[in-house]
Amino acid sequence: xxxxxxxKKILQAVVEEYIETAEPVGSKTIQHKAGLDCSPAxxxxxxxxxCSSGYLEQPHTSAGRVPTxxxxxxxxxxxxxQQKLSVEETEAINASLSAKAEELDQLISDAGHMASLVxxxxxxxxxxxxPATIKRFDLIYIDPNTFIIVLLLTNDTVKNxxxxxxxxxEESMMTRLSAVFNASFTGITEDKISPVLISSSERAVGxxxxxxxxxxxxxxxxxxxAKSGGALVTGEANLLKxxxxxxxxxxxxxxxxxxxxxxxxxxxxLTQDGDVKVLIGPENVAEELKDSSVVLASYNAGDNMKGLIxxxxxxxxxxxxxxxxxxxxxxxxxxxxGGGGSPPPGFxxxxxxGDDNDG
Amino acid sequence: xxxxxxxKKILQAVVEEYIETAEPVGSKTIQHKAGLDCSPAxxxxxxxxxCSSGYLEQPHTSAGRVPTxxxxxxxxxxxxxQQKLSVEETEAINASLSAKAEELDQLISDAGHMASLVxxxxxxxxxxxxPATIKRFDLIYIDPNTFIIVLLLTNDTVKNxxxxxxxxxEESMMTRLSAVFNASFTGITEDKISPVLISSSERAVGxxxxxxxxxxxxxxxxxxxAKSGGALVTGEANLLKxxxxxxxxxxxxxxxxxxxxxxxxxxxxLTQDGDVKVLIGPENVAEELKDSSVVLASYNAGDNMKGLIxxxxxxxxxxxxxxxxxxxxxxxxxxxxGGGGSPPPGFxxxxxxGDDNDG
DNA sequence: GTTTAGCACTCAGGAAGATAGAGTGCTAAA
DNA sequence: TTTAGCACTCTATCTTCCTGAGTGCTAAAC
Numbered sequence: 001x002x003x004x005x006x007x008k009k010i011l012q013a014v015v016e017e018y019i020e021t022a023e024p025v026g027s028k029t030i031q032h033k034a035g036l037d038c039s040p041a042x043x044x045x046x047x048x049x050x051c052s053s054g055y056l057e058q059p060h061t062s063a064g065r066v067p068t069x070x071x072x073x074x075x076x077x078x079x080x081x082q083q084k085l086s087v088e089e090t091e092a093i094n095a096s097l098s099a100k101a102e103e104l105d106q107l108i109s110d111a112g113h114m115a116s117l118v119x120x121x122x123x124x125x126x127x128x129x130x131p132a133t134i135k136r137f138d139l140i141y142i143d144p145n146t147f148i149i150v151l152l153l154t155n156d157t158v159k160n161x162x163x164x165x166x167x168x169x170e171e172s173m174m175t176r177l178s179a180v181f182n183a184s185f186t187g188i189t190e191d192k193i194s195p196v197l198i199s200s201s202e203r204a205v206g207x208x209x210x211x212x213x214x215x216x217x218x219x220x221x222x223x224x225x226a227k228s229g230g231a232l233v234t235g236e237a238n239l240l241k242x243x244x245x246x247x248x249x250x251x252x253x254x255x256x257x258x259x260x261x262x263x264x265x266x267x268x269x270l271t272q273d274g275d276v277k278v279l280i281g282p283e284n285v286a287e288e289l290k291d292s293s294v295v296l297a298s299y300n301a302g303d304n305m306k307g308l309i310x311x312x313x314x315x316x317x318x319x320x321x322x323x324x325x326x327x328x329x330x331x332x333x334x335x336x337x338g339g340g341g342s343p344p345p346g347f348x349x350x351x352x353x354g355d356d357n358d359g
Numbered sequence: 360x361x362x363x364x365x366x367k368k369i370l371q372a373v374v375e376e377y378i379e380t381a382e383p384v385g386s387k388t389i390q391h392k393a394g395l396d397c398s399p400a401x402x403x404x405x406x407x408x409x410c411s412s413g414y415l416e417q418p419h420t421s422a423g424r425v426p427t428x429x430x431x432x433x434x435x436x437x438x439x440x441q442q443k444l445s446v447e448e449t450e451a452i453n454a455s456l457s458a459k460a461e462e463l464d465q466l467i468s469d470a471g472h473m474a475s476l477v478x479x480x481x482x483x484x485x486x487x488x489x490p491a492t493i494k495r496f497d498l499i500y501i502d503p504n505t506f507i508i509v510l511l512l513t514n515d516t517v518k519n520x521x522x523x524x525x526x527x528x529e530e531s532m533m534t535r536l537s538a539v540f541n542a543s544f545t546g547i548t549e550d551k552i553s554p555v556l557i558s559s560s561e562r563a564v565g566x567x568x569x570x571x572x573x574x575x576x577x578x579x580x581x582x583x584x585a586k587s588g589g590a591l592v593t594g595e596a597n598l599l600k601x602x603x604x605x606x607x608x609x610x611x612x613x614x615x616x617x618x619x620x621x622x623x624x625x626x627x628x629l630t631q632d633g634d635v636k637v638l639i640g641p642e643n644v645a646e647e648l649k650d651s652s653v654v655l656a657s658y659n660a661g662d663n664m665k666g667l668i669x670x671x672x673x674x675x676x677x678x679x680x681x682x683x684x685x686x687x688x689x690x691x692x693x694x695x696x697g698g699g700g701s702p703p704p705g706f707x708x709x710x711x712x713g714d715d716n717d718g
Numbered sequence: 719g720t721t722t723a724g725c726a727c728t729c730a731g732g733a734a735g736a737t738a739g740a741g742t743g744c745t746a747a748a
Numbered sequence: 749t750t751t752a753g754c755a756c757t758c759t760a761t762c763t764t765c766c767t768g769a770g771t772g773c774t775a776a777a778c
Contacts, residue, residue, distance in 0.1 A: 026741055039751050044742070062742045062757045138499050140509060148517055150499060150509055158507055158519045236595055237614035240607040248599040248607060255596035385770055398722050403771070421728045421771045721778070728771075736763080741756105748751075 003053075003074075009034045010046050011055055012079040015067045019316050022243045024064030069281040069315060072293070076278050076319050083324040089118060090328060097332050108301075109232055111309055111333055116235025118325050121313040122258060126231045128268045128306050132157070133188060134219060137181040144168035149218050154187075155305060159222045163214055176205040181215060190223035231261035244314040257288035258312060268308050271298040274330075276323045281315045291315060295322045297330035301337045309333075362412075362433075368393045369405050370414055371438040374426045378675050381602045383423030428640040428674060431652070435637050435678050442683040448477060449687060456691050467660075468591055470668055470692055475594025477684050480672040481617060485590045487627045487665050491516070492547060493578060496540040503527035508577050513546075514664060518581045522573055535564040540574060549582035590620035603673040616647035617671065627667050630657040633689075635682045640674045650674060654681045656689035660696045668692075 003011075013034035017025045025033075027040035027047060036043065047065055050056045055071035058064070067075065085093075096114050097107065112125030132155040140148040145168050151159045180201045185193065193216055202212045236255050245251040257263055263286065271277045279294040295317070296310035309329060311322055362370075372393035376384045384392075386399035386406060395402065406424055409415045414430035417423075426434065444452075455473050456466065471484030491514040499507040504527050510518045539560045544552065552575055561571045595614050604610040616622055622645065630636045638653040654676070655669035668688060670681055 024741090028741085040741095041743095041751050041753095042749085045750085048743080058742085060758060062740075063759080064741065136501070138507075138509075140497050140511075142495070142511065148497075148509060148511065150497075150507060150519060152499075152501065152507065152521070156521055156523075158521045160509060160517045160519045162511070162515055162517045164515075235618065237611055237618050240611035240614065246607050248605050248610065251607065251610075252596055252599035255599065259594065259596050383770090387770085397720095399770095400722055400724095400772095401720080404721085407772080417771085419729060421769075422730080423770065719778100721776105723776080724774090726771105726773090728769105730767105730769095732765100732767085734763100734765080737761085738759105739761105740759090742758095743754105743756085745753090745755105746751100747753100748749100 003055075006036065006038075007046055007050055008074075008079055009036065010043060011050060011067070011071060012075060014047075014050075014056060014065055015071060015075045015079070018067055019318050022316055024059055024066050026064040029064070067315075069283065072280045072315055072319070073283075076280070080320045080323075083320040085324055085328055089325070093118065093325075093329055093332060097329070097336060107333070107336065108230075108307060109234075111307075111329055112232050112234045115309050115311055115326060115329055116238065118329075119311045119313075119322050120235075120238050120241070121311040121317070121322070122233060122236045122238055122255075123309060123311045124231060124233050124258070124264055124267070126264055126268055126308040126310075127301060128265075128308070131189065131223075133223070134186050136186065137178055137215070139174040139178050139181075139215075141171045141174045144170075147174060149215055151219065151222055153222070156302070159218075161218050163218075165209070165211075165214075167209055169209060169211065173205065173207070173211065177207070177211060177215065180204050180212075181219075185216070185219055190220055193220050193223075231264045233258045233261065233264075239313075242314055244316065253288055254292060254312070257286065263288075267294075267296060267310065268298070268306060271296050271308060273298055273300060273306070274334075276327045276330075278319060278323065293317045293319075295319065295326055297323075297326035299330040299334040299337070301333070307333060307337075362414075365395065365397075366405055366409055367433075367438060368395065369402060370409060370426070370430060371434060373409075373415060373424050374430060374434045374438070377426055378677050381675055383418055383425050385423040388423070426674075428642065431639045431674055431678070432642075435639065439679045439682075442679040444683055444687055448684070452477065452684075452688055452691060456688070456695060466692070466695065467589075467666060468593075470666075470688055471591050471593045474668050474670055474685060474688055475597060477688075478670045478672075478681050479594075479597050479600070480670040480676070480681070481592060481595045481597055481614075482668060482670045483590060483592050483617070483623055483626070485623055485627055485667040485669075486660060487624075487667070490548065490582075492582070493545050495545065496537055496574070498533040498537050498540075498574075500530045500533045503529070506533060508574055510578065510581055512581070515661070518577075520577050522577075524568070524570075524573075526568055528568060528570065532564065532566070532570065536566070536570060536574065539563050539571075540578075544575065544578055549579055552579050552582075590623045592617045592620065592623075598672075601673055603675065612647055613651060613671070616645065622647075626653075626655060626669065627657070627665060630655050630667060632657055632659055632665070633693075635686045635689075637678055637682065652676045652678075654678065654685055656682075656685035658689040658693040658696070660692070666692060666696075 010030055013030045014025045017029060017033050027043040030043050031040055047056065051058065051065065054068055055074060056065040057068050059066060093114055096110060108125055108127055112123045115125070116123035132153040134151050135154050136152040138150040140150065142148060145166070146162065146164045149161045149163060153159065184197060184201060198212050198216045201207070205212070236258060239245045239251050239255060245254070266285070270279070275298065277296045281293060282290050284290060284292070284294060289312070292312055293315045294310055294312050296308055299307045299309070301307040309326055311326065369389055372389045373384045376388060376392050386402040389402050390399055406415065410417065410424065413427060414433060415424040416427050418425060452473055455469060467484055467486055471482045474484070475482035491512040493510050494513050495511040497509040499509065501507060504525070505521065505523045508520045508522060512518065543556060543560060557571050557575045564571070595617060598604045598610050598614060604613070625644070629638070634657065636655045640652060641649050643649060643651070643653060648671070651671055652674045653669055653671050655667055658666045658668070660666040668685055670685065
């Protein structure tokens, strides 16, 4: 079905006005907003058409019009103006993101914060790693009861653990353990680490104290947790400012859904690198999101790692502005994380991909 | 001022009934609840007294009574029955906490989740570390362009970073760097790491490529971030179920306050190890918490590290149950983290204090 | 002196009705 | 095809009324 230009203009006016005011839009308002030189009566005729073709709807007879999901979709696909960020906005984002560029976890969480801050919607920040294996084992002997395990993974992240044992061992044991683990435990997936493999290693190094078990246990733990990425939600409080969530019941349902991060794990499958994806109302699979919209932007977080930032809000969302902002943040992240740009200059920041943690 | 036993009984009945129903409590209800063998009229006389001495108040003439902060305080200090957790509750907490005992960050965040889950209030989880210094440097040479920095801190946490440089260096350089850093950079605080110290190290090892700067930069970063602990808020959505937050405006104010974790950094100063602390309404310093209550429990997270879990809710909070639950969780954490108990048995879990991170 | 029954009084909250106003759809003329 | 005119619809708001829970006070009973 074809839609006349005038209808599109009208639809656009309805969407933009509704986004701003959250009130059904009447014919007179549209006339002003769209700057059309025809009377409200004419616009009413067009509105009736747009209603019957499903782009708009009326909360009740004799109310103004409200966009449907189909209406928003058309708007997003064809009518939405590409929005430019203001200099202040880009500068704020840049400053906030690059300040902490040394710490990846921090950076990703900051990106979520930032997304929520600039859009005024709850934001999600998700990372998903493709399965990694261990590239290298190092064992650092500290004292007769203590050593540190350092694992270098194929995705260039480093994991460590301090192990303190109630019995003592010799430094030479570390060297032997290193050799065996580097020989037998590198390049394999979690399920390949079997009790058989562990006991054969124990025999190989003469370990009667369970050192191999400790190290292997840590390896299993790392491999199993590394494959599931983390998700983070910030700024839920923003929902409560919106008129569509003045019913606490409704707000509660959505916030509850968002607070269970396992619900969010499907999102990464929906985006393609570099793209901004918009899911409007019923386009969402989850029942809890059927009358909300989600805007997602993915970024490249370096080797084998994909990141996603997104915001959740009512279908009446300022798609244009939100998309622009997320897109910018995602691009900045890709750049900062070396996924396609030059790293930021500065002291101690040269292509560094390590990590920090608290034990 | 002395309060008769009967008045105390009545106050207790009012508090407990109000906690349950969130409705002002009338004299008849109290008669039943407290099982007093006197008439409602008598109780009304007592209520009037309790009102004038400030333990109760009336939303309006001819409504029932509601406890004031002073009333809650008396209740918490003297009248509250020590509540025992059910076996299911303790088991649920134990299971959830020990399952992930290997990862400290995870454990702390789980504890927050758990606190929110069992109490149905938003929970905060805060850790504050007392300043640590670096105990030991290790540098692991990976290839001519790559090495890993491993720092062991005095509080027995381990930090690491993979550094990939655009120029190559020899393995022997690592050994020299290790020696210098272990000699000059251990045991000192962040502000002692001066450009002068760095350049003298560069001269000592013959570093013309800025390797010393990279390592020193990482050390500074670690020392400066390690001293500020992390805070985490979970379960904010729970607020919306409560009748006192049916006004979204009110809920928004509190959630906004909580979402800024820097607001929470004063909390640790309020508790003593092992104690459960209750702050009722206006006893809170922050304006935003003046009509909410906070219950805090601290735990010992091992060397030089103090942890705090707490929940935030309306003054009408089930103090007894919340205090019992938090206390139990805090005790479990202290135990798990080796701050005064035996570590849990099991594969790979022997007094381990390391950490894992994603870079 | 304390307790209690009786009673008039108060006040929040909900139901019912009245009103206003925004916006519509339709018809008939331009 | 557009537009002016007009009757109509429906929500939101305001007012009024009513109900019932709960009080405070008084005077009698214990």
